[in-house]
Amino acid sequence: IAGITQAPTSQILAAGRRMTLRCTQDMRHNAMYWYRQDLGLGLRLIHYSNTAGTTGKGEVPDGYSVSRANTDDFPLTLASAVPSQTSVYFCASSDSRSGANVLTFGAGSRLTVL
Amino acid sequence: GQNIDQPTEMTATEGAIVQINCTYQTSGFNGLFWYQQHAGEAPTFLSYNVLDGLEEKGRFSSFLSRSKGYSYLLLKELQMKDSASYLCAVRDSNYQLIWGAGTKLIIKP
Numbered sequence: 001i002a003g004i005t006q007a008p009t010s011q012i013l014a015a016g017r018r019m020t021l022r023c024t025q026d027m028r029h030n031a032m033y034w035y036r037q038d039l040g041l042g043l044r045l046i047h048y049s050n051t052a053g054t055t056g057k058g059e060v061p062d063g064y065s066v067s068r069a070n071t072d073d074f075p076l077t078l079a080s081a082v083p084s085q086t087s088v089y090f091c092a093s094s095d096s097r098s099g100a101n102v103l104t105f106g107a108g109s110r111l112t113v114l
Numbered sequence: 115g116q117n118i119d120q121p122t123e124m125t126a127t128e129g130a131i132v133q134i135n136c137t138y139q140t141s142g143f144n145g146l147f148w149y150q151q152h153a154g155e156a157p158t159f160l161s162y163n164v165l166d167g168l169e170e171k172g173r174f175s176s177f178l179s180r181s182k183g184y185s186y187l188l189l190k191e192l193q194m195k196d197s198a199s200y201l202c203a204v205r206d207s208n209y210q211l212i213w214g215a216g217t218k219l220i221i222k223p
Contacts (some may be wrong), residue, residue: 039203040204040215041215042118042201042212042213042214042215042216043157043201043203043211043213044213045210048157052179058210088156090156100145100162100164100203101145101146101209102159102162103157103159103211104159105156105157105158107155107156108154108156
C-alpha cells in the first residue's frame, strides 16, 4: 500500500441497503476526511477525524457515520442508502500538525443508489 | 455565507499560457490551495499560498491577494496532459477547507 487505498472502486446499491466504504492510509497521518463530489459543486466534507478515537461532523453528515478505531482506517457507513447519496466519495488524509496541512486523496469510490 | 468562485470551463492552446482565477469570501483566512484533478481521478496538490504574492513551481505559479480575496493559477507552456479540472480551496478561521466547484481546462492542439 502506498498512500490511501479506497474500496470498492465503484458500487451499485439498492435504496435502503447498508453500505460501508473502506479507507486505509499508510502515511501515519493523524487526520482523515471523507468528502463527496457532485457535478457542479465543490467537494463537501461529510465527516472528519483529527486523531484516532475522535470524529467530527462536516458540512453534510446526515445519513452517514464513521469510526476511527486506529490511525490507518477510516470507514464510512451509509446505514440506509438513498438515491441522493449517489456520488463519488473521496477519502483523504493529512498531517494536520504541519504548516500547510496538505490533503492526500484516495482514488475515490463511485456509488450509485437506485 | 462562504463562497469560492472560479470559472466553470476554460479552453487554451497547447504551448500557450492560461490564468485561472479564484475569488473567495470566507470567515477568516488561513491559506489557499490549488489542486489538479484529472477526469475520474483523485485531486492532487499543486500549490499553497498563505502570504500575498507569487509562488512559482516549474510551469505552474499561484498568486494571492488577501485584501482582494483573489488568487490565480498560471500555467505556462501548456501541454495536453494539463487538461484537467483545477480546484481552488480556502481554509477558513475554523481551519475548515471551503472548496470551489473547479475549473475544467480543455487544451487544444
